[in-house]
Amino acid sequence: MSFVTGMCVFQLSRNILLNPDVRINKAKRSTAVLENSDEGRQYAEHGLRRFLRTRPPEVMPSVNRFFSDARD
Template sequence: MAANRWLRPEVYPLFAATGVAVGICGLSLFRHITINPEVRVTKENRAAGVLDNHAEGEKYKEHFLRKFVRNKAPEIMPGINAFFTDPSKN
């Protein structure tokens, strides 16, 4: 009875959106636990206390996506924006 109520074609986009959101949260959690220099999971690492390892923190902060978008304009569709805002190109 519950399967007939929730497994209808109209509900598939809701399941897809929820699945993508849970996947993004899971990947972010995995990234922070495994790569973040401030997170210490093992007891030996926690016993080390506060470390001043600025090089590792900089490496974590400057990941590939940040380097890729650093010199790009903050636009989603630059071609369409230029078409509607720059009359000299028309």
């Protein structure tokens, strides 16, 4: 239960602090459309996503190789 609560708090904190679409200051709230495409791209393309893009889409590569190798 504490792990799930921690994950919820982490996600909410991340969205409030880092999401470019969330506006807390009054100065940013006054503009209807923000010109922040670069900031949004940085938020969407974070380091973990860039790392996983180079990895093969396998959950257990060794198990996949074991069952897919041709046997004599």
